[in-house]
Amino acid sequence: MPVEQTDAQLVSRCRAGEADAWNEFVERFSRYVYAICGRGFRLAQQDAEDVFQEVFARAYERLHELRSDDAVRPWLAQLTRRLCIDRLRLVARDAPSDSELDERDVDDVLATLDEAMTVRAALDKVGDPCREILDRFFCRDESYRMIGDLLDIPAGTIASRISRCLDKVRAELDGRSQGSRPS
């Protein structure tokens, strides 16, 4: 199982121009940016796609401006937020609406998504097969039967596997928050 690298390590590899690093960067943060556009700002699909592409284009062009490689997640969140607001203003100019964006609501959603990314990082650390099972069940909304068929495991055991995998993720999160994980 490959060792999961930190955000800072991944950013450092991107800066160094490593061939696969950018692909991994997009893979790691695509869900986050997508969720901010959709859940945070409720952009229509076409607007969300435009913002999504622009976020990664700017990230690619400006990664060298990042002051701390550790801060890539909040940096991306801020970049996405700005571009979503710009897009909403553009949409409102073309088609005025009474509904106004409440930035406090957005703050709450972004804080929750930040937590979700922390859980996601813990899941990546736990690795497969748990990552695949939990991703299929929770993130892709697949049924026990579908997961069983796709992974060639009895559907009747999926629930207990999910429970065990959640336990592993929780242990990983607990270890992380205590900062005393054994090496």
Place this chain on the structure above:
Amino acid sequence: MREMNGFDEERIGRLLRLLPPAPEGWVRAAQELPAARAALDELVARAERDAEFRLQLQADLERAVAAAGYDPSPFIVSRLRQLLEAV
């Protein structure tokens, strides 16, 4: 940042649900940005030394990019448009 302690299984599941995968096509397009950037640099270099090509870009940007053998992706088109407007 919120307090991260106290995750239970239900909360972990709820948080994971908030991060479905982005559409595959979107992810792929973002992953192709380095190649698009290289293509953009080549197009800009050509536009700087070739006045005729510059005129073609100004007349119909997407068609000129495609005619030059490049994919007129949103990234390339938007960046070239910005550069042409700045000239």
